[in-house]
Amino acid sequence: MLESNKPKDCQNLCNDFHSTIEFLGKRWMGIIIYSLFKGPKRYHEIMENIPGISDRLLTERLRDLEKEGLIVKRILPTPKRKVEYELTQSGKKLEDVFLTIVAWTQAKNES
């Protein structure tokens, strides 16, 4: 997904930016990642953290994130089926990006 739909005549910087923002910008994507910064979470915990999201889309986004290597899914061998999602190293590094976005939003709302 990060590979497809590349604009053809803009530079590399622009390509890097475009592919990433089109992926991270899909509905709910950002906030799903955001909710995992504090540590691994179970499916229904993520749902509870994100009012308004549907289970269908949550599943779809989690698959996208797995495919891109930003999260890992772990099925725990505990009684009562337990599935956990955790950010990979790559995923965790997005925290910088997210903090910059929050800072920008706050600066904007103050002025």
Next chain:
Amino acid sequence: MLESNKPKDCQNLCNDFHSTIEFLGKRWMGIIIYSLFKGPKRYHEIMENIPGISDRLLTERLRDLEKEGLIVKRILPTPKRKVEYELTQSGKKLEDVFLTIVAWTQAKNES
């Protein structure tokens, strides 16, 4: 737009992040802003910079950006109708965010 659809039980940081990413994450939004970092551009110049975008969506996004105060539209009094779009102070400050995204993408692609 930055105001609507707020999740109810996540903290302020999370609200700030959510509203902003849902706005910036709309299709083509990021790359339109990106293309204006180098300075004001005319409608068709933006189009030429962003292969794949349609004129309908470009117009729609430019209106959204105006409404949020991230760009200004300027109709120049030159012969041959000339319209220019320029980032506001708020808009220009997004460059930090964007550079962090590019840096993250490059780090990811290298590893």
Next chain:
DNA sequence: TATATAACTTACTAATAGTAAGCTTAAATA
């Protein structure tokens, strides 16, 4: 006068998101 270009607008189709219901496995409770 005919054609071209800039910057849109409108109408319509295709893709993506949202809603609602159902499925499966296991544990908890009656």
Next chain:
DNA sequence: TATTTAAGCTTACTATTAGTAAGTTATATA
């Protein structure tokens, strides 16, 4: 033992958003 409840999905369908194609207005040039 039978029934209910919960987690983690899947499927089918509707609504919203994006993409495509054509039309509009005003000036400019051949």
